[in-house]
Amino acid sequence: MQSSSIKDLNDLCGVDRLVHIFLDLISYNTQACNDSAMIPSSAGQLRLGAHILAMLQDLHLQATQTKEGVIICKVEASKGYENAKHLCLLAHLDTACDCSGENIKASLVKNYKGEGIKLANGLILDHSISFNLQKHVGDDIIVTDGSTLLGADDKAGISILLLLLENLVTSDIKHGPLTIVFSVDEEIGKSCNYIDVQALNCDFAVTIDGTALGELDIATFxxxxxxxxxxxxxxxxxxxxxxxxxxxxxxxxxxxxxxxxxxxxxxxxxxxxxxxxxxxxxxxxxxxxxxxxxxxxxxxxxxxxxxxxxxxxxxxxxxxxxxxxxxxxxENMAKVLQANPQIVDLCKKAYEQAKVEVIENYVRGGTDGSNLSNRGLPCPNIFTGALNCHGPYECLIVQAFHKAYDVVLNLVQNVAVTTKG
Ligand SMILES: [Zn+2]
The missing domain is CATH 3.30.70.360 (Alpha-Beta Plaits)
Structure with a gap:
């Protein structure tokens, strides 16, 4: 039986910017609430939104928070790439209703040995919970204390997009016009009600809201x-x-x-x-x-x-x-993506460049992309490295999380180079 350590996670946080951003985000409880009359359904989503807005403004990016709490950040194209296709990237602020997201105490399993992981409250996370764990022997895994969810769904996606924005601002990575959206109330199926697809004015989109390493979601319920x-x-x-x-x-x-x-x-x-x-x-x-x-x-x-x-x-x-x-x-996104294969092909190329094997996946659920695709914005979904979402066994494979970042960065550059005309 392997256990986890808070100190190891703090040490990693000091040297790993992506993990650092993630730990900051999960300190906000953004659990969505099915019975709420509020929009968004919980105040925590507005608080995290305001925090992210301030981070984006510190980067001198043009970002707004709509009255429903959605953050929209527009990034102008690099010089010479203004005519490239306009890519929209999305992740969601809220966490699932099924399990508490209050006072999350994360810790790190270093160099996973393949055995059961004993969480702080005694729950055992092993391959009977997720067969995917066996693929991550030798990797580092962020886990909960067993009393809350982790919030990797979808704060892993948000972390990836925030790090991408930081790196776009501070380097000369070539990119076309980008719109980054942090949506609300995805977990209660309302997120797309608050997104105006016409106003986004993008050619295609990708959500960063999947799970296991390599999965590329191309169909939903x-x-x-x-x-x-x-x-x-x-x-x-x-x-x-x-x-x-x-x-x-x-x-x-x-x-x-x-x-x-x-x-x-x-x-x-x-x-x-x-x-x-x-x-x-x-x-x-x-x-x-x-x-x-x-x-x-x-x-x-x-x-x-x-x-x-x-x-x-x-x-x-x-x-x-x-x-x-x-x-x-x-609605299922599959037909829309079959009719508009370019964004899926660009994603596959980004996986290949990151040396990640593509696993085409039919999601037994939905993503923001289900609605967006059916409203005219083709939108597959990329993995984040999170497993066992929506409950206390939720965990995040650090190496897969970084691969997801690499894929998104590759995608941004591929869209710029391939479609600039
Ligand atoms: Zn999600």
């Missing part, structure tokens, strides 16, 4: 959410016979009709699913929040139709007690 409400009929239990409609019972009965072999925990690869995220229920009223996911758009619609058929059955059984509202969250 189609995603819909369903809010299900059951109205009960409350009657004293003494005289409830054939009169009471117990909303608790109806909700449980309804959810039991979702096929168990089509849940997140029972599906893999290209299979879609139903996922019950939350329930609040009492006898009078019961609510459930359900995610519908499928790579095939027609199959996603079939999932919606299945819920509607169940609703019809239940409403005739229990006197119109069920109502469902649906929201389309994002």
């Amino acid at each position: 189609n995603a819909m959410s369903a809010k299900l409400k059951v109205k009960g009929k409350s009657i004293h239990t003494a005289v409830a016979y054939k009169k009471m409609i117990n909303a608790n019972d109806v909700l449980v009965e309804f959810l039991n009709n979702l096929p168990y072999d089509q849940r997140a925990q029972t599906t893999l690869g290209l299979e879609g699913f139903y996922h019950v995220v939350s329930m609040q229920s009492n006898m009078q009223e019961a609510n459930a929040y359900i995610l519908l996911r499928d790579f095939d758009k027609d199959k996603l619609i079939e999932r919606q139709q299945f819920l509607e058929q169940l609703k019809t059955v239940f409403n005739s059984r229990y006197k119109d007690c069920i109502d469902i509202t649906y929201t389309m969250q994002y």
Whole structure:
């Protein structure tokens, strides 16, 4: 069993600028909040945004924070590269709702030996959590203390973009026109509502929001959410016979009709699913929040139709007690990228130059690129080196993190050189 050290991380932080930036960013709690009426959904995102804005202004870059909290930074092209294609790079400020992002205590596993890693609170991170760990024997890994997530999703992406901007300002790296976007509320599927694709005026984009070394995300789920409400009929239990409609019972009965072999925990690869995220229920009223996911758009619609058929059955059984509202969250980016292959080809070349093997990946989730691609801005997703995101086992492979930086830097230069005309 291997353990981690805070001192080793502090030592690395002193000599590794990318890690230094990352540790600064994860000191801000930017957990998104599903039930918030605020935009963005948490104040921490605004605070981190303001901090980043100040960093960009220190670099004399032209950057603004929109009223929704999105940071947009415009970088003029190097001389002679003004006509190159306009690349947009994005990462998101928020962290997942599933796990606390407050008071993150990171530490470093130096020279990973391939055995289990004992986190400070006793949790064991090993290959049963992530088979990818085995590929990183000899690497250094930033881990949590087991009580929070790490925030590498997506502060690793933000760190890469901030270091890129620092290096563009202080060196003569050739680049075309660039727009860097730090989005908000990606984890609750709202980020693209606050991004005006037309106003960005870019030719293509890349999100730095992936996970394992080498992955290049070129397809995502189609995603819909369903809010299900059951109205009960409350009657004293003494005289409830054939009169009471117990909303608790109806909700449980309804959810039991979702096929168990089509849940997140029972599906893999290209299979879609139903996922019950939350329930609040009492006898009078019961609510459930359900995610519908499928790579095939027609199959996603079939999932919606299945819920509607169940609703019809239940409403005739229990006197119109069920109502469902649906929201389309994002669409698969694959078709858009197949029709606009240039940005994917430029990414692949950047991987090759960084000596990173390309692993084309179908994401069982979404990225900002899912929406952006379908709104006219083709946008694949690049790895960051983070693993096991959204929970206490989240970790960041330092060497992969640096490779991700190299890939992004190569990409920026490739776009400039290849498309300057
Ligand atoms: Zn992310």
